[in-house]
Amino acid sequence: MELLRIGVIGTGAIGRDHMRRITNNLSGGVITAVTDVNTEAARGAVEALGIGANIYPDDVTLIGSGEVDAVLVTSWGPAHQKSVLAAIEAGLPVFCEKPLATTAEGCKSIVDAEVARDKRFVQVGFMRRYDKGYRQLKEAIDGGFIGEPLMIHCAHRNASVADSYTTDMAITDTLIHEIDVLQWLIGDEYRSAQVSFPKKSRNALGHLGDPQIVMLETAGGVIITAEIFVNCKFGYDIQCEVVGEEGLIRLPDVSSPAFRKGGVAGNALLMDWKDRFIDAYDVEIQDFIDNVRKNGMPQGPTAWDGFIAQVTADACVRSQQSGEREAIELGVKPELYSGMMQRQV
Amino acid sequence: MELLRIGVIGTGAIGRDHMRRITNNLSGGVITAVTDVNTEAARGAVEALGIGANIYPDDVTLIGSGEVDAVLVTSWGPAHQKSVLAAIEAGLPVFCEKPLATTAEGCKSIVDAEVARDKRFVQVGFMRRYDKGYRQLKEAIDGGFIGEPLMIHCAHRNASVADSYTTDMAITDTLIHEIDVLQWLIGDEYRSAQVSFPKKSRNALGHLGDPQIVMLETAGGVIITAEIFVNCKFGYDIQCEVVGEEGLIRLPDVSSPAFRKGGVAGNALLMDWKDRFIDAYDVEIQDFIDNVRKNGMPQGPTAWDGFIAQVTADACVRSQQSGEREAIELGVKPELYSGMMQRQV
Amino acid sequence: MELLRIGVIGTGAIGRDHMRRITNNLSGGVITAVTDVNTEAARGAVEALGIGANIYPDDVTLIGSGEVDAVLVTSWGPAHQKSVLAAIEAGLPVFCEKPLATTAEGCKSIVDAEVARDKRFVQVGFMRRYDKGYRQLKEAIDGGFIGEPLMIHCAHRNASVADSYTTDMAITDTLIHEIDVLQWLIGDEYRSAQVSFPKKSRNALGHLGDPQIVMLETAGGVIITAEIFVNCKFGYDIQCEVVGEEGLIRLPDVSSPAFRKGGVAGNALLMDWKDRFIDAYDVEIQDFIDNVRKNGMPQGPTAWDGFIAQVTADACVRSQQSGEREAIELGVKPELYSGMMQRQV
Amino acid sequence: MELLRIGVIGTGAIGRDHMRRITNNLSGGVITAVTDVNTEAARGAVEALGIGANIYPDDVTLIGSGEVDAVLVTSWGPAHQKSVLAAIEAGLPVFCEKPLATTAEGCKSIVDAEVARDKRFVQVGFMRRYDKGYRQLKEAIDGGFIGEPLMIHCAHRNASVADSYTTDMAITDTLIHEIDVLQWLIGDEYRSAQVSFPKKSRNALGHLGDPQIVMLETAGGVIITAEIFVNCKFGYDIQCEVVGEEGLIRLPDVSSPAFRKGGVAGNALLMDWKDRFIDAYDVEIQDFIDNVRKNGMPQGPTAWDGFIAQVTADACVRSQQSGEREAIELGVKPELYSGMMQRQV
Incomplete structure (x- = not known):
């Protein structure tokens, strides 16, 4: 089976860490494209690993390059929503570090995008499920x-x-x-x-x-x-x-x-917290690669999660201020996320 | 030093258990007087241990008999308050199983009786402090x-x-x-x-x-x-x-x-919960005996406790019904219970 | 039941410790007679506890005094054998700290003395069995x-x-x-x-x-x-x-x-090793007192033990020198020590 | 860097397990050649994994094929020595499951072969060092x-x-x-x-x-x-x-x-023992691949080990029969295995 060509959006600490594990520890994936708001940082990350990935000016050109089968969003939180929506738009599976978006509305817009296509594209980086x-x-x-x-x-x-x-x-x-x-x-x-x-x-x-x-x-x-x-x-x-x-x-x-x-x-x-779930990160990304290669879509934590x-x-933060019990209301769970998902991973 | 002559009020399970430990396990105390609402039960408890304690018709006559230096109150909860107040009235140290009284007012009346004499008489049977x-x-x-x-x-x-x-x-x-x-x-x-x-x-x-x-x-x-x-x-x-x-x-x-x-x-x-603090009961009663013999008063959990x-x-029970946070108000702690008490036992 | 009158032979650390626990912690026993090679030490031990025991010049006069129902041998090791044999000779139950005697022959002479009377008198101070x-x-x-x-x-x-x-x-x-x-x-x-x-x-x-x-x-x-x-x-x-x-x-x-x-x-x-088996010492001596009072003889570790x-x-010490596997030969176990003993305490 | 082309000699349980982990879990290696005394078994192992490795009639032709950069010896124990010596002869790094050989002489012949070339080729499958x-x-x-x-x-x-x-x-x-x-x-x-x-x-x-x-x-x-x-x-x-x-x-x-x-x-x-060191097997084989790719030779347990x-x-088995302490004599450790090795892995 062909290797999964992965594009990385954001080459900060966690982005470089995932690049390293895909290259040196895991099987089935290869980093072919990288972008970062700091292009020099992106280039440095590629050179440090000695891999042949191309550097792109931004997330949209990377996603549209035709060089990637899947996307990793490891930029800073406020940028996640736009990159994830662009990946879905392009029909590419996307692994997004938490938070999926910095607001409930932002998260909901991604859920809506998946529901509109009646297909899961997104895996959110909640690695504890892989511990x-x-x-x-x-x-x-x-x-x-x-x-x-x-x-x-x-x-x-x-x-x-x-x-x-x-x-x-x-x-x-x-x-x-x-x-x-x-x-x-x-x-x-x-x-x-x-x-x-x-x-x-x-x-x-x-x-x-x-x-x-x-x-x-x-x-x-x-x-x-x-x-x-x-x-x-x-x-x-x-x-x-x-x-x-x-x-x-x-x-x-x-x-x-x-x-x-x-x-x-x-x-x-x-x-150091970084040592606690180090194995879980490996399992998480390998699971993303394996499921995308096998089924064309991830099986891990969903956009709904x-x-x-x-x-x-949000309710917890409200309660920090009010001191009161705050209600949590999610609305109806879309059919897309029902059934098998609950027992997955 | 003379043995401490102890009168037992109430020969149910816990009463008989304390009688046994004073007689067979601990040093410095001797059961000399016993009473129970069921006189036959009292007699049976004495005979089972093979000791020479006298049987009294009720708590008041036992306390007034001149045969006891200290009292153990091990009757059922609603009877505690009256026996404890009678012991204080007679100037006798008293060990009382929990609850000290079944109402806050009842407990407060015992605190008041001690404060009026400016002396501690009471130890409450909170054995965990001796674990x-x-x-x-x-x-x-x-x-x-x-x-x-x-x-x-x-x-x-x-x-x-x-x-x-x-x-x-x-x-x-x-x-x-x-x-x-x-x-x-x-x-x-x-x-x-x-x-x-x-x-x-x-x-x-x-x-x-x-x-x-x-x-x-x-x-x-x-x-x-x-x-x-x-x-x-x-x-x-x-x-x-x-x-x-x-x-x-x-x-x-x-x-x-x-x-x-x-x-x-x-x-x-x-x-079985009875096995959990079995050693603590021994230490608790020995501590009561030792302190009364040495200082004339107990040093364990006080009437204020x-x-x-x-x-x-009471506040917890109110909250069971209201579901709300309930305030706990004790009023001012009497001087009698200040100072050394906090670090005792 | 009458208290067991106990004579203590040897008022070093362990002797004084047993005197303290019999007086302050345990029930059923009382120290009535004490001796030590250093008479002043014996007197000091008695006074420190505030008890009314008589001081005797040596083990033989203590044993023959008529003032003791049982004997504790807590002198130094080489003196144990003679005191224990004297107690057996006088028909007195005896608790002896280890070693029972400093040689196998010495221990065997005590076994023989019991076998000759067809009765157990001795309990050896192996407290771990009471842990x-x-x-x-x-x-x-x-x-x-x-x-x-x-x-x-x-x-x-x-x-x-x-x-x-x-x-x-x-x-x-x-x-x-x-x-x-x-x-x-x-x-x-x-x-x-x-x-x-x-x-x-x-x-x-x-x-x-x-x-x-x-x-x-x-x-x-x-x-x-x-x-x-x-x-x-x-x-x-x-x-x-x-x-x-x-x-x-x-x-x-x-x-x-x-x-x-x-x-x-x-x-x-x-x-500190002294803290490890501190409870076992209490149980051990209480068991000695209880059994002697009840059955006239101890039930703990025997002279044969x-x-x-x-x-x-002895075999271990020989092997320290030879480096070889050394045989252990006990001869035939006397009937006196058979049966019930194995499962006792 | 090019993938390390690995030839597997022996497709029993452990052989297939290593093939699976190299293909699915680890990075940097690819199975290109396989042999087994049972050619059908070899073919089955290749097909089960869906990989494109060639099947060879025996170890010697596999080693001489020019298709492999390194060899895994996972045949039954008595066959190890010959395959390992052939690999050394061909100048190929070789990972050999234990035992390296079934006799001390056999192991020594492999040590001698390495010493003659003044270079390490062999890593023995003692996976616990990687636990x-x-x-x-x-x-x-x-x-x-x-x-x-x-x-x-x-x-x-x-x-x-x-x-x-x-x-x-x-x-x-x-x-x-x-x-x-x-x-x-x-x-x-x-x-x-x-x-x-x-x-x-x-x-x-x-x-x-x-x-x-x-x-x-x-x-x-x-x-x-x-x-x-x-x-x-x-x-x-x-x-x-x-x-x-x-x-x-x-x-x-x-x-x-x-x-x-x-x-x-x-x-x-x-x-099940197979679960105990499952992670260690992964680390062990990854370490072999990484060191061979980087240094041209393994760094794990040596032929001398x-x-x-x-x-x-052998000494333990002799003692099983003699019951005696049996001497272990290794002779002089060749310089090749000195120094850095001790602290490696």
């Missing part, structure tokens, strides 16, 4: 191992964040991953969100509300309590415990050697 | 190991409950232990409580709301999320994780041998 | 949970030892506890022992062979590998894993709060 | 985290084995992996081996001695105790604990979700 631990959780839950899920207790902890990190980013950059992966995990829909602010850590900058506790309720009545703590200092720590009618199950910690030394029995925690994430994040 | 694990947590927190506490995540899970267990008992019989031990653990006061009901487990009887999630906020801004799940089926399971500015710390599980068998690496969970627990439980 | 974890292991093994035991992997690690600690003490002071508890655990008899010396730790003093690895074989074919490492630096660490035909089971670690801090998920290890330990330790 | 857990152990040890290693405690447990599995295969098929990975882990050489047979499990077939305990000593004085138990029933379980002068460190278990259900807190064990494994296994 081995989350997949083990889902397999156990789908298999009835804990009975019906009733509650989920989560934590998303970061050792520290940059000065530019703001209170709403705790939702839009951080919790966004839980928002996507949890609805997928239990096959349910959100109905409301409420955010509370505990005593603020002295390790958080003045402008930042940290930690936060988010309570989400689903249509099926599952209650999710999620701690977000981005200055926890001790490490990057992702916890997820699902409590069901017959038992509970917990996301495994990243494994590392147990030691005994200096009066402590322990093991090292990850400090991107829309869900954005609407839910 | 080794909780004491290790408190020592670590007081020592600054995790910095300032910001959040606490708890779970109180029971395999199953009797048919007579009602929705409000999830607070008054179950969460009541967390209510006491957490304010002691972090040295803070509650300000509000909110109860949410997730999807109900099919393993809970029709009249019972199970599980429940309680969110408590303290004056210092600490937010506590507590899961109560009394039909969890898998075992009796007490979890407590305190997240601070510099790290987190977690109540240890009950230790048991790790096994590998039949495809599972695991260890057995407790099924009993009052806090009742007021907080 | 909750070991008892859970034994219960599981006796219940067939892992099928027939085939192998045991142990470690006995100490952070460090005093300068006076010598290579043979790794056996006679350290491994001696495994020697006793393992034969009890699996109800089997030792047949051979072999000691190997790995590379020596630079943290061990020049005269000391540390660590050591001991391989013991039983009559039933079980092979035990035991690491002894008394300068392991990281803590006091007792490991015991029993591998059977259907699964394996492991001695639980001492429980302590799990923490996450500074890049580590861990929990504190014990540093003391003999087994000494003969096995 | 994340072992690499974390090695990194910690090399970094001085536990000080000098003194002892290693291992277990290699299999739920069950086929009837054809014989007592010596516990060494040559099972322990062989520990033999390789442990000398690499601590950078030391074996000096002696001794095998002991505990009581035999009733779950082992009549002809099979199971479990076994192997004690290995190194030139540096490290003592390794290894349990081999291939009918342990409970799962596939690889343990490795390295005890050093300053602490100990342990190979992580395979991570899986922790659950609480039915009175047990636990997690699932692997049952294959020779060490064979000589050490």
Whole structure:
């Protein structure tokens, strides 16, 4: 089978990282076209890898070049919507890093574009669904191992964040991953969100509300309590415990050697979030390549999932300000996203 | 030193259990007087142990007999208040199982009786403060190991409950232990409580709301999320994780041998709550005996602690019905309970 | 029931410790008589506790005083044999700290004295049999949970030892506890022992062979590998894993709060061996008191167990020098120690 | 860079597995030539993958075809030596599954062939060196985290084995992996081996001695105790604990979700050994491809490592019969394998 010719829009850190993995780690794909608002950056990325991809002035010319079978959108968030819509317009499968768009309306316009063509083109970069631990959780839950899920207790902890990190980013950059992966995990829909602010850590900058506790309720009545703590200092720590009618199950910690030394029995925690889901990125992109080559369309997180994430994040941000429980309303789920999707990936 | 002569009011299960431990396991105390609404039950309890205690017709005659140096109140809840007030009136130290009284007003009347005499007489039977694990947590927190506490995540899970267990008992019989031990653990006061009901487990009887999630906020801004799940089926399971500015710390599980068998690496969970704090009961009663012998008064959980627990439980029960955040107002803490008390036990 | 009047022979650290627990923690016993080679030490021990025990010039006068119902031998090792034999001669139950005697012949003379009277008088201070974890292991093994035991992997690690600690003490002071508890655990008899010396730790003093690895074989074919490492630096660490035909089971670690801090998920290890079996000492002495009061004789580790330990330790010490597998020969087990004993405590 | 053209000799299970991973999972390599003693099997393997590789009648014609840049030897063990020598003769890099040869002499002849050309051609398929857990152990040890290693405690447990599995295969098929990975882990050489047979499990077939305990000593004085138990029933379980002068460190278990259900807190064990090192196989073959493309020669386990494994296994098998400690003599290590190799991979 021919290699999938991939065009990359945006050669920042995540774009270069995906270029590297497609070239050196994965099979079935080849980078043939690249663009970036900074053309020199695009050229540098191509040269660093020693590949023969052409440099294009912008997303539209790249998409229209005839040199690509699929597109990766790894530009900055506000640019995503336009590139994704252009790819759909051209009939090209597109992998888009989160956010799909920076507004619910933007996400909805992409959903509408797919629905108009009655075909999926888009996979959103929610890599946690490809993490081995989350997949083990889902397999156990789908298999009835804990009975019906009733509650989920989560934590998303970061050792520290940059000065530019703001209170709403705790939702839009951080919790966004839980928002996507949890609805997928239990096959349910959100109905409301409420955010509370505990005593603020002295390790958080003045402008930042940290930690936060988010309570989400689903249509099926599952209650999710999620701690977000981005200055926890001790490490990057992702916890997820699902409590069901017959038992509970917990996301495994990243494994590392147990030691005994200096009066402590322990093991090292990850400090850098980039190490946590590194394998999941590989699986995610390989899955995109394999499905596009085999079926002509991706099977991962959909544009509708991107829309869900954005609407839910908006409700959380509203609750950060109101302190109240805020409703989450998605409207009717288009037929295109029904059925098989729920159990995919 | 002379043995402490103890009178027992109420020879139900917990009363007989304390009589047994004072007689067979602990040192420094001797049961000399017993009463129960069922005199035959009282006599049976004495004979079963083979001890020489006298049987009295009621609490008042026992307290006035001159045969006891201290009193244990282990009757049913609604009878506690009267017996405790009579003991204080007689100037006798009194250990009272929870609840101190079944209403906040009742608890307050006992506080007032102590304040009027400017002396502590009462220890309330909140045994968790004597559990080794909780004491290790408190020592670590007081020592600054995790910095300032910001959040606490708890779970109180029971395999199953009797048919007579009602929705409000999830607070008054179950969460009541967390209510006491957490304010002691972090040295803070509650300000509000909110109860949410997730999807109900099919393993809970029709009249019972199970599980429940309680969110408590303290004056210092600490937010506590507590899961109560009394039909969890898998075992009796007490979890407590305190997240601070510099790290987190977690109540240890009950230790048991790790096994590998039949495809599972695991260890057995407790099924019966009575086994969980069995050592704590011994330490609690020994502490009562030792302090009364040495100082003439107990040093454990105070009447004020009993009052806090009742007021907080009332707010939780109100929130079960309103679904809203309910305020917790204690009024001014009497001087008698200040200072040393906070760090005691 | 009358309190058991106990005479204590030897008021060093362990003697004073047992005096304290009998007086302050346990029930049913009272210290009425004390002796020590240093009479002032004996007097000091009595006064420190504020008890009314009489001071005797030596073991023989204490035993003959008529003031004691049972004897605790807590003098230094070389004095044990004579005191124990005197107690048996006087018909008094006797609790003797290990070693029962410093030679196999000495132990055998005590066994012979009991056999001559066809009655057990002696309990040897092997407290591990009273440790909750070991008892859970034994219960599981006796219940067939892992099928027939085939192998045991142990470690006995100490952070460090005093300068006076010598290579043979790794056996006679350290491994001696495994020697006793393992034969009890699996109800089997030792047949051979072999000691190997790995590379020596630079943290061990020049005269000391540390660590050591001991391989013991039983009559039933079980092979035990035991690491002894008394300068392991990281803590006091007792490991015991029993591998059977259907699964394996492991001695639980001492429980302590799990923490996450500074890049580590861990929990504190014990540093001081004295803390490890502190509860077991209480249970052990209470069991001695209870059984003597109830049955007139102890039910714990027997004189024959003391003999087994000494003969096995001798073989290990021989192998330290020969490097060869050394045979362990016990002769015929007297009827007195058969039957019920194996499953007792 | 051009793809590495790979010829596969032997299309049994492991051969087909490597063909699949090179084609579908890894990057930089392509299968261009295949041979097998059963030509139809070779053809079937090629067709199943849908690749365009040519089928050759035997190893020699494949090697001489000019169509391959490197060779994978995945035939049955007795055929390895001849194919590997032919590849070296032709100057082709060769990846050979274990054993390198079925005799020490055979391994030595391959070492000699490399030494004669003063160049490495061979990588032996000891995949554990590419396992994340072992690499974390090695990194910690090399970094001085536990000080000098003194002892290693291992277990290699299999739920069950086929009837054809014989007592010596516990060494040559099972322990062989520990033999390789442990000398690499601590950078030391074996000096002696001794095998002991505990009581035999009733779950082992009549002809099979199971479990076994192997004690290995190194030139540096490290003592390794290894349990081999291939009918342990409970799962596939690889343990490795390295005890050093300053602490100990342990190979992580395979991570899986922790659950609480039915009175047990636990997690699932692997049952099938093929799942245990599945990631390591990917890394191993990718490393072979990358190094051959970049440096013209592999950097993984060498022919000398294959020779060490064979000589050490021979000593263990001799000890199975003699019951004695058997010496391990390797002769002088050729310069070709010195230096950088020790710290490689």
